Amino acid sequence: GQSLEQPSEVTAVEGAIVQINCTYQTSGFYGLSWYQQHDGGAPTFLSYNALDGLEETGRFSSFLSRSDSYGYLLLQELQMKDSASYFCAVRSFTSGTYKYIFGTGTRLKVLA
């Protein structure tokens, strides 16, 4: 079957750096995305990796290793507003179509 694994919860203090890991088992892997979701809100896109390596967008970076079926989201200079749930999502390509599988989410708590 297809699955993604990420930690259920992570806690860090303001100003710190936190890494949220995601391992996946999917067929037809095409790329890995990360989304942020605040309580009561909709998911919003953070980053996408189709190739191995690091993608940097401001305080957020995302890494992918296709050979290890592994990726992570790195959040630097944590702020209180970063307290949210973070989802990794695999885009797969099979039979000419794209499908998405999301992880179950990591709840990040940022402490003052």
Place this chain on the structure above:
Amino acid sequence: EAQVTQNPRYLITVTGKKLTVTCSQNMNHEYMSWYRQDPGLGLRQIYYSMNVEVTDKGDVPEGYKVSRKEKRNFPLILESPSPNQTSLYFCASSYIQRDKDEQFFGPGTRLTVL
């Protein structure tokens, strides 16, 4: 303003009463998708559409129908809702690109089936 809209935002209904949740996007996106979100299960793809008149099943399609008659609209239909379809539903849209993959999500529809 570029956005995905869903209606209604909240709905309480009874078992067996057909309902439709509308979804519309104004970004000319080819790809549209419906997800349900349940505690501890993340987002699960119900149905998706690569373009007009092209729809495919996601991971949890049972009990749902969709249509894509126009590029901007992708309604979700529950012909005979049951309590296990009580959930938070999100519509999303995106361009189909090889090197980018940003889905834009609607605000969500919280559905309760009694």
